[in-house]
Amino acid sequence: MYAVIRTKGKQFKVQSGDELYLPTTEGEVGSKINFEEILAVGDGEKLTVGKPTVDGASVSGTIVSHGRGRKILLWKHIRRHNSKKKQGHRQGYTQVRIDEVKA
Template sequence: MEINMYAIFVCKNKQYKANIGKTIKTEKIEKKTGEKIEFNQILMINTNNCVHIGKPYLKNCIVKGVIISQKKNKKIKIIKFKRRKHYKKQQGHRQKFTEVKITEIIKN
C-alpha cells in the first residue's frame, strides 16, 4: 500500500474521494451497521503521483469499506413567506446518510 494513494468513486450518482482510513458520509445505503461494502465504479486512482483515469470507469479496481453508522443530518427549515398576503408556510427535512470507513483500495 502506498502512502499517497487515493481514489475517486461513484456512489448513488455522487462522487467521493477515498483515502485509506478516511470516513465518508454518503447517501443512505440499505445495509446494516458493521457490514462490508465494495464500490466498483472507480473513476480515478492516484498511486504515488501516478494517475490512472477510467473511460468512464477503471476495470479490476475496488474500494472496500465498512459501514460505521446510519444517521440523520441536522434538520433544515424551508420557509415560504409573502409579505402583506397573509401567507407563510414552514417545512422541515432531515436527510438520512451512511458513514463508511474506507479500509482498502485495490488496483490490479
C-alpha cells in the same frame, strides 16, 4: 494510494482510513460494502484514469452508522395574504469507513 469513486450520483476522493458520509445506503452497521464504479486511481506519482471506469480496481469499506443530518428550515411567506408556511427537512446519511483501495 487514493481513488475517485462514484456512488449515489456523487463523486468522492478516498483513501484507506477515510470516513465518508454518503446518502442513505442499504446495509446493516458493521457490514461490508464494495464500490463498483472507480473513476480514477493514483498513488501520488502515477494516476490512472478510467474510460469510464478503471478495470481491476476495487474499493471496500465498512458501514459505521446510519443517521440524519441537521434540520434545514424552509420559510415561505406571501405578503399581504396572511399566508405563512414553515417546513423542516433532515437528510439521511450513512457513515462508511474505507478499509482498502486496490488498483
